[in-house]
Structures are given as structure tokens and as C-alpha cells.
Amino acid sequence: MNKPFALLLALSAATLAPAAHAAGNLDCQLRYNLSGWSLIYKTASGNGTVTCSNGASMPVRIEVKGGGLTVGKSKITNGRGSFTGAVSVNELLGTYASVGAHAGAVKSSNAQVMTKGDISLALSGTGKGWDLGVDGAAFTISRR
Numbered sequence: 001m002n003k004p005f006a007l008l009l010a011l012s013a014a015t016l017a018p019a020a021h022a023a024g025n026l027d028c029q030l031r032y033n034l035s036g037w038s039l040i041y042k043t044a045s046g047n048g049t050v051t052c053s054n055g056a057s058m059p060v061r062i063e064v065k066g067g068g069l070t071v072g073k074s075k076i077t078n079g080r081g082s083f084t085g086a087v088s089v090n091e092l093l094g095t096y097a098s099v100g101a102h103a104g105a106v107k108s109s110n111a112q113v114m115t116k117g118d119i120s121l122a123l124s125g126t127g128k129g130w131d132l133g134v135d136g137a138a139f140t141i142s143r144r
Helices: 003-023
Strands: 028-052 057-084 094-116 119-143
Touching: 028 119, 057 094
Parallel strands: none
Antiparallel strands: 028 057, 057 119, 094 119
């Protein structure tokens, strides 16, 4: 094979591969309910459903474990999340790292962005309870 042709072939493959990968990015949403407590140590659990633009849907279990300068008890109902950077629904499973600030009395609210490699998850939700603090946590999504 001659060198200019091999170079052209290699450059073509290199430029097409990221475009093909980017074209496969899914638009996925998470709807969830989550309840938990914190007193320096933070724990929460709940359930949700992931739905994607390609028609895929998956019921999930959510576990949160972490700690920080935090105290409270809350229950988030009908929370929402948005994933970016995934090519398949199975890539959404796993543990995401998060750092968040939260405050509320009577009405508890939560908003945070977390990552797992190239995948990001932005969460928001409101509910009942009280909480105050800053924490770091592992947010784990698994199949139900």
C-alpha cells in the first residue's frame, strides 16, 4: 500500500470515528423517588425509571452513600435527571461521583451534577423534609 493512500485512509478513519460515536449519543431522562437522612454520614435509597430517545426504558434502583458537613432528613418525589454522553442505556448503570450543597425546611430541594467517566447526570427535585449542608457522595444506579 502506498504511503499517501495509507495516510489518507488513517485520517479518514480518525475523523469519522468520533462523528459516528457522537451520532450515537442518547438523550436519556431519569424520573426518581429518593428518601434518606444525613448526620455527617449521608445515606439515601429509592427507585426510578430511565427512558431514552431510542425507545429504551429501564427500571432502576438508586443508592446514595457519602458524607460531609450535612444534617437532615428528606424525601424527593418525582425528581428528574438528564444524562449526557451515553451511547447505550447500559452505560448509564454504575456509580457517579457528586458534590452538592442543599438547604431546606418543610420543602426540601436538591440540584446537582455528577459524573461517571464521560457520562454526566444532572439531577433536580423537590420534596418534604429539612436539610442543610455540603457533602460528597457516591450515587449508584443499578437495574431493578
